[in-house]
Amino acid sequence: MSNQTLFPSNNMITLIIIGIRDEFMKKQNTEFQIGRRHLANIMSMDADTMTQEDIDQAIEFLFPSGLYEPRARPMMKSPELIFPPKKAAEFDESGRPYHSLFYTMNPNFYGLLQEAVTEYVNLNKEEDNMIRKRISFNSDMKIILSGSDWLSQEKLSNLLIEQIDDAQYEQFKNVMLRLAEHPLSNKVKDFIMKYRYSLVNEAALAEIPKPSYEKDGRAYVTFKGARRKNAYADVTVHMPGTGKFLINDCDIEYFQDIQSREQITFPLIFTALLGKVDVTATAIQGGTTGQSGAVRFGLAMALRSFVDDKMVERMRLAGLLQVDWRTRERKKPGQPGARRKPTWKAR
Known part of the structure; x- marks a missing residue:
């Protein structure tokens, strides 16, 4: 038998x-x-x-x-x-495993690393050919990773249907980052982006208000409730303008220190609208740093209505559209300040 x-x-x-x-x-x-x-x-x-x-x-x-x-x-x-899906049996009729990396215990994971290294070697060969032919490189040949992030360890495990430990996940990120940093990495963009996800673009999801118009035809946008530390600000931007600032019924000299003035002018410099709009702001509570930060955030949010979508994305990447939730650290009992310690003495 x-x-x-x-x-x-x-x-x-x-x-x-x-x-x-x-x-x-x-x-x-x-x-x-x-x-x-x-x-x-x-x-x-x-x-x-x-x-x-x-x-x-x-x-x-x-x-x-x-x-x-x-x-x-x-x-x-x-x-x-x-009950997530599990891998099916991986053997043929003779008992031979289908995957060549079966005995690594994580064939899908190490197969992914092997594929990434293969792509890297191919890019190196293509780079050598370009150098040999004296073809210049440009920034468009390298992939842009801003606006996305690597899949989490749990999501990567679910994608590969294998358990990935911390060391393997770090190895995965190191290999993929090295591939993404290659001068010609844009050629393997589809492979890299399979293991990345787009970050939620809050600036794109938020509805940008359309400008209203005064009797003289000037467009204006008001952003209310901008905050920084304990300060709050309401900011109105008029366009076209002459670069006039009106902060609490004073000009830009309402802020006496240079740093605060640079804070509120930075969104205008970044969007190339300095001298082209008029800014009216009302700031309450808080100190100089808090009020200038609140005015800066409100100004940046109002300027979205006067720039294109590409500039809005650049503003988001520069951090202009992100609320700064930092506050002053509390003083600790038994020491002079939040971090400062008393002078150490041997006796």
Whole structure:
């Protein structure tokens, strides 16, 4: 009697495992749909339009928990989220693994690194050819990574369907960064961006107000509630203008120190609108640094209405559209200041 009659083949085992998992997931999905309809009846909601966010809010309302770890709290999610997919059997009929890197324990991960190194070697060869032919390089040949970030360790593990530890994740970032820093990395942009995600562009998501117009035809935009430390400011920008500043019924000399004046003029210099608009601001509370920072943020937000989308993105990357939440650090008891320590003496 042959071994084939005694033991099932690997393909048969694979089909059995897949069938068991499909049956299990079907059962779990049925129970989830029943529970979802019961929950919708309790909360007087429509089960067909009930989203996962609605389910989470309902569970939090019905089963309040004070547990610190969110994963330990009651939850009700789709089976696909609770039981993520797993890799299928990786052997052929003779028991030979399909992947050449199977015995590394993480074939998909090391296959990714191998592919990245292969791309790097190919770029080096192309770079050598360009140098040999005396072809000059330009900045467009290098990929721009601003506005995106690498996938997190958890997301990378889910993408590769393998558990990635901290050391491997650092190795992944080092290899990919070296590839991205190559002078010709834009040629492998599609490969690199598969493992990056776009950052949420708050400046693009926020609705930029359209300018209003005065009787004389001048456009103006007002931004209210700009803050920095304890200071608040309302800023109005008129265009066209002559570069006039009016801060609390005073000109730019309201701020006596040079640093504060540079703060409020920087958005105008950055957007090349210095001397082309008039600025009126009202600042309350806080000190000189806080008020100048609040005026600067309000001015930058108001200027979005007078520049194109590319300039708005440049302003975001320069940090002009980001609220500065830093505050003065508190003084610590037993020492002269927040960080300052008393003079050390041997005796």
